[in-house]
Amino acid sequence: MTILVWNVIGVLMSRCFINETNTDDIAVMVSGNVDDHLAEGREVFNYFDSRGDERINVSQVGDVLRALGQNPTEADIKNCCAQWKEPDHRITFEEFVPIFQTINNSRAVPSIEEFIEGLSHFDKDGNGNINVAELRHLLTTLGERLSDEEADQLLAGHEDSHGNVNIADFVRHVSQR
Template sequence: MNKAITYSEDQLAEMEEAFQLFDNRGDNRIHISHIGNALRALGQNPTESDVKKFAQQHKADERIPFEVFLPIYQAISKNRSSNTADDFNEGLRHFDKEGNGFISSAELRHLLTTLGEKLTDEEVEQLLAGQEDSLGNINYEEFVRSVTSG
């Protein structure tokens, strides 16, 4: 059973307003290459693979209207896993050698810049700011909580 997502007028207006931020021609359309940024501006966190999957359904130079963007937004929001924080914690737990809830900031920095969707050093610096204790360790559950809560 396919459940349709319904949005209030306020929610739709907010989505359309964020969408319009990426309309650089004033034609109520955005370039297909901007869908990832538009989704992120609306609080979604699509992977690059998600973005490519949707972008490949359109021509590389295509500009899409909000009516085409909305189903993409809906698909990304449906796929958002409520277990994301648990998944991150479980993955980081493997690097918690002492089983005390901490991993070294150097190790976390390495993971974030080399695995999955690699972050830049600057992005890692922003994420880790204020997370490190006096021993150079990070409570990974607090870290995940701060990252996933936006």
């Protein structure tokens, strides 16, 4: 529900800028529930505003997105913030909302079954398990790499007596975090 609300907010914010409408007029255009989500987003945004000027550094965009439940890659953030060359450039909440919308719309969240299927390609024996060392290697070397400590936390309690991790159980556990 929150993601849908943020999409609506993003569209409304974009229309406000296109029509040069004052952003205070958004309150007139949206219902109370959306107002609550907009307020929540602004509250999170303002938490990262260290100067009290209602702006954040471009370098904080990823942190704010993650605090709002998104999981952008560093490449996603870099692409969305490419227009601001200096990492200490500060943006307003109104500039942030379309970034949120772009990140939100670009990510189709894979289903649990798709994650299981993806990891099953590393199941050499076809028994639904993956070697814990191999899984740890994947987590720390590919894509958005985890630190050794993060991988240890994620894998804790999943290794069986043969040094394997049940793929389906692992994916379900991780998806509930």
